[in-house]
Structures are given as structure tokens and as C-alpha cells.
Amino acid sequence: MTQPDAQLSGFVVAIDGPSGSGKSSVSKQVARTLDFGYLDTGAMYRALTWWCLEEGVDLADEAAVIDAAEAFPLTIGTDPDAPTVEVAGHDVAADIRETRISTQVSAVAGVIPVREIMRRLQRRLISEAGASRGGVVAEGRDITTVVAPDAPVRILLTASEEARLARRSKELHGHDGAEAVAATRSQIVDRDKADSAVSQFTVAADGVTTVDTSDLDFDGSVAAVLQVVAAARA
Numbered sequence: 001m002t003q004p005d006a007q008l009s010g011f012v013v014a015i016d017g018p019s020g021s022g023k024s025s026v027s028k029q030v031a032r033t034l035d036f037g038y039l040d041t042g043a044m045y046r047a048l049t050w051w052c053l054e055e056g057v058d059l060a061d062e063a064a065v066i067d068a069a070e071a072f073p074l075t076i077g078t079d080p081d082a083p084t085v086e087v088a089g090h091d092v093a094a095d096i097r098e099t100r101i102s103t104q105v106s107a108v109a110g111v112i113p114v115r116e117i118m119r120r121l122q123r124r125l126i127s128e129a130g131a132s133r134g135g136v137v138a139e140g141r142d143i144t145t146v147v148a149p150d151a152p153v154r155i156l157l158t159a160s161e162e163a164r165l166a167r168r169s170k171e172l173h174g175h176d177g178a179e180a181v182a183a184t185r186s187q188i189v190d191r192d193k194a195d196s197a198v199s200q201f202t203v204a205a206d207g208v209t210t211v212d213t214s215d216l217d218f219d220g221s222v223a224a225v226l227q228v229v230a231a232a233r234a
Ligand SMILES: Nc1ncnc2c1ncn2[C@@H]1O[C@H](COP(=O)(O)OP(=O)(O)O)[C@@H](O)[C@H]1O
Pocket: 017, 018, 019, 020, 021, 022, 023, 024, 025, 026, 167, 168, 171, 213, 216, 217, 218, 219, 221
């Protein structure tokens, strides 16, 4: 029989959303402002993908991917000023942002038993960060619905496809000209489509507050999230 989840420690702010909505950058700044911990769950799926490739695991072999997840030697830091990611002692923070990981991560994240292993690990990390700092901002695709549906603040951070494509193009190519946007499309649109098969992050679930950042700049997005948090803590 599966054990019921232990209660999460600390004040948890759960944030989900599609690629390029601003989850990582906005969540990190919100955590800094509140002096909370910060957990990037996407980095965990990326690091597992890196580890599978490093170990020569065929990503089409679900049993092998599950084995890799069960023995995953991950160390992840939850300080928003220095969010480290290490696998078996290797600093992989930069490697996991490479295109080869971005284009293959959905294959790993789409394996349901892997998600259950990651969910348990993520709840533990959220509780540890919450206990040591009083609170934590955790972001991903299923934090508001599956990992921390019991969080007192749950936000769907979203933005139009156009805005998300322009942001990611600027980040990857330095501008958002037509060619750069076309080159970025698969990393945003196709990946979101693949990820939607296992997580619901395009429409807010019951009790989840939508923050649409399409017409907000970065500071405006941070302020909008902080306002939702302040209302919940009042
Ligand atoms: N509201 C915003 N307006 C403009 N750019 C933003 C905004 N929020 C985030 N960005 C920028 O867009 C890019 C993608 O943001 P990121 O936080 O990586 O999104 P996600 O984690 O949802 O994929 C980054 O370069 C970030 O600085």
C-alpha cells in the first residue's frame, strides 16, 4: 500500500506554465525577494536526461529509463542566488541547457513511473528547503496539480505563444527576427505539445490563479506573482 504524503514544511509557492512563460526567471526573483528557497523541477528532468545519455541508456527503453531514475545520483541546490545542479559529482548546470537535452527531455519526462519517482524526490526537496528557509518557490509543469496540490499558493504563469517564442528567441539567438523565431519554434511549441501528454499546464486547475505575462515585462511579472503571494499570506 502506498503511504499518504507527509505534510510539506514551510510556505510553498507552486508555479506551473508552458515553456518561455517566465517560470524559472520569475520564480527565482520571487524566491530572492521573499528570502525563500527555489526549486527548478525542469532542471531535474533535464539532469536525468543528461544522466541517461551519459550512461548510454536508450531513451526509447522505458524500463532502462526507470532504472536510471531509481538510482539517479542528483544533488540540487535550492538557493535562488546559486541554484546548483550536480549529477554524480559533475556540475551539469550548463550542459542541461544544451539543445540536445531540450530536444530529448520530453521522452524521459513522459515515462509515468519516472514522474512518480521525481514527485517523491521533489516533495522531499521542497520540504527541506521550506524547513530551512521558511518557504520555497517550486516551479515546473505539474507542481500545482500533482507534486504540491496542497501548497497555499498555486499559480499558472502563462503568456501567448507569440510572446514566449519572442522571449526564447532573444535568449537563444539574441534577437526575435523571423528566422530566429522559426528556429526556436520546435523547442517551445513541439515540446509543450509532447509535455501536455502527461501534465496539464495550459489551463489553470481548480484553485490555481492564472498570471498572464504576455503584456507584462519581467519586473511586472514578478510583482504580479508577489501580489498573489501577499494576498494568500494576509
Ligand atoms: N515578463 C517577461 N517579459 C519579458 N521577458 C521575460 C519575462 N519573463 C521572462 N522573460 C525572459 O524570457 C526568457 C524565458 O524565461 P524563463 O524564465 O526561462 O521561462 P520558462 O522557465 O517558463 O521557460 C528569459 O530570457 C527571461 O529573462
